[in-house]
Each structure stands twice: as C-alpha cells, then as structure tokens.
Amino acid sequence: MNNEIKSAVAIVQARYGSTRLKGKIFKEISGKPMLWHVINRLSYSKLIDKIVVATTLDKEDDQTEEFCRSNNIPYYRGSVEDVLSRYYETARVFNAGTIIRITSDCPIIDPVIIDKMLDEFKREEDVCDCMSNVVKRTFPRGLDTEIISFHALEKAFAEARTNSEREHVTPYIYSNPELFKIKSYTGNIDYSFHRWTVDTEEDFKLIEVVYNSLYKPDRLFLFENVIKLFDNNPGLIRINQHVKQKLT
Numbered sequence: 038m039n040n041e042i043k044s045a046v047a048i049v050q051a052r053y054g055s056t057r058l059k060g061k062i063f064k065e066i067s068g069k070p071m072l073w074h075v076i077n078r079l080s081y082s083k084l085i086d087k088i089v090v091a092t093t094l095d096k097e098d099d100q101t102e103e104f105c106r107s108n109n110i111p112y113y114r115g116s117v118e119d120v121l122s123r124y125y126e127t128a129r130v131f132n133a134g135t136i137i138r139i140t141s142d143c144p145i146i147d148p149v150i151i152d153k154m155l156d157e158f159k160r161e162e163d164v165c166d167c168m169s170n171v172v173k174r175t176f177p178r179g180l181d182t183e184i185i186s187f188h189a190l191e192k193a194f195a196e197a198r199t200n201s202e203r204e205h206v207t208p209y210i211y212s213n214p215e216l217f218k219i220k221s222y223t224g225n226i227d228y229s230f231h232r233w234t235v236d237t238e239e240d241f242k243l244i245e246v247v248y249n250s251l252y253k254p255d256r257l258f259l260f261e262n263v264i265k266l267f268d269n270n271p272g273l274i275r276i277n278q279h280v281k282q283k284l285t
Contacts (some may be wrong), residue, residue: 044087045137046088047079047087048137049090049140050139050206051090052093052117055236058235058237061236061241067249070104071144075139075146076090076110083152084151084155084156085137087133088110091113091123092105093114093115102114111131113126119204120203120204121202134187135155135186143181143235145177145260147180149260151182154168154170165186165219166185166186166188168222169219170182170221172211174229175227176229178229179235183206189217192216193210197209237280239276242277
C-alpha cells in the first residue's frame with residue numbers, strides 16, 4: 038500500500054460541457070477523440086504511474102464515463118463547480134502521492150517535458166510543494182503541467198474558501214507562497230506566444246493541421262517537432278493568434 042500512496046498520478050480534468058466549444062473532448066482528431074489523444078500521449082511518460090480522468094457528476098458526463106469504461110481508463114466523478122474538491126477526491130481515491138494536473142484540451146501535451154519536471158520535482162520534493170510551467174510561461178499554452186504534492190493539495194482543499202479558489206485547482210496555492218514552496222519550470226527560449234490548446238473552433242483547426250502534418254499512430258511527435266513545423270510554416274500561428282484565453 039505504501040508504494041501506491043507514493044505513486045505519481047496524472048489527473049486529467051475532463052468534462053463534456055464547455056461554454057465556447059461544447060463537447061470538445063470528443064471532437065475527433067485523426068480519427069480519435071481529443072481526450073483519447075491526451076491520454077495516449079501521457080501514456081508515453083516513463084515516470085507517471087497512473088492516468089486518471091476526473092470528470093463531473095453532470096448528466097452530460099455519463100458519456101465521459103462510458104468513454105473511460107470502454108477504453109479501460111480509470112476515472113472519478115465529482116463536483117462540476119468545485120474542481121479543487123474533484124481533484125482532491127480523485128487523488129485520495131487513487132492513492133496519489135504526487136499529482137500531475139493536466140487538462141483535457143491539450144492534445145499536444147508532451148510526456149518528455151512532464152518527465153523532466155517530475156524528475157526535478159522528485160529530487161526536490163523536500164523543498165517543493167508545487168512545480169509549474171504556467172506561472173512563468175516559456176512553453177506554449179497547451180503544454181500546461183502542474184505537479185503538486187498530495188500534502189499541498191490536501192491543505193488547499195481544507196483551507197480554500199472562496200469560489201475563485203475552488204473553481205480551479207491551484208489558485209489558493211499560488212496566492213499563498215508563504216504556505217507553499219512553489220517552483221517554476223521554464224525553458225531556455227520563450228515560446229509562450231504559441232497557443233496549442235483547444236477552446237475555440239480556430240484552436241481546433243490549428244490542432245488538426247498539426248496532427249495532419251505530424252501524427253502517426255506508431256510514433257509520438259514532440260514539442261520540438263511542432264516548433265519545427267511552425268518554423269517551416271510561420272503562417273500557421275495566424276489561425277488562432279487572435280483568440281483570447283478564457284480564464285473560467
């Protein structure tokens with residue numbers, strides 16, 4: 038049991054409802070739902086012990102549960118609005134010692150970057166409660182990864198009070214640096230102007246272009262492959278450059 042408790046669990050936040058692009062987690066890219074691609078890419082990680090989908094109790098997410106059942110993916114259903122509680126409950130049920138927070142609208146998520154972060158987090162876990170590549174952005178939006186100790190997540194769950202602190206997972210942690218040891222993970226080059234997440238039809242169109250250019254069922258394309266694609270086709274960035282990130 039102790040080994041289980043210390044496991045590194047990637048929790049993929051996924052729900053059918055989306056105000057800007059409803060049902061986006063099941064929109065097909067290269068013949069597979071976007072959620073499938075996120076989980077498939079995470080499966081290439083060498084340091085993640087388990088991948089779990091954290092979905093909601095909303096009736097619409099019966100189909101998310103069915104997708105998980107059909108694909109033998111562990112899942113948990115929790116609060117629609119209190120995402121912090123959904124994450125905490127998922128982590129507790131699956132005996133997570135380290136939580137890797139991933140959102141389901143990031144179909145270019147990179148397991149190599151995640152493993153580099155996890156390796157650093159494990160080496161520094163005595164002096165690090167949370168490691169993030171989103172506080173100080175150098176990676177494209179869509180490679181977002183937050184690594185949180187169970188202790189820190191439990192503390193945030195117990196102490197966060199406001200809606201704004203509970204409708205997302207990490208605001209309480211970031212707003213209380215005196216309580217949590219937080220470390221940013223950054224790259225050598227600032228690529229934060231790239232947008233590789235899916236929140237609108239324009240975002241989805243860009244992802245389709247990337248997958249049509251790079252995806253092969255038996256070979257994973259990585260961050261550097263996508264950067265090279267953009268370097269060779271600089272006009273691609275205009276497809277969704279105008280899209281503003283929705284915070285809620």
